[in-house]
């Protein structure tokens with residue numbers, strides 16, 4: 713998750729691993745899930761976006777995430793640097809229209825349990 717992390721008198725934006733709660737410095741992925749639509753719909757359902765160290769942490773996070781939704785959902789991931797670059801880019805520029813007259817609406821469906829309410833035990 714993107715969080716402000718305090719150091720001294722400052723707060724620094726950082727990616728914090730949603731599995732082990734340590735800062736992600738180096739290889740990491742963002743992980744989320746989307747509901748696969750059966751029919752063409754103007755509403756897309758997605759989970760919140762989580763972050764994890766690459767390797768054991770992102771595998772554990774993806775496994776946990778898929779326990780939060782039914783089998784109509786599928787996990788997705790992206791390298792954290794690519795995600796951060798896209799986030800910075802589209803904070804200053806409109807998203808491309810891709811030929812759509814109206815953007816699809818998106819519903820963010822939160823998981824049944826929240827891994828941030830207490831330190832997770834993914835052992």
Ligand SMILES: [Zn+2]
Nearest residue numbers: 729732765769
């Ligand atoms: Zn981790």
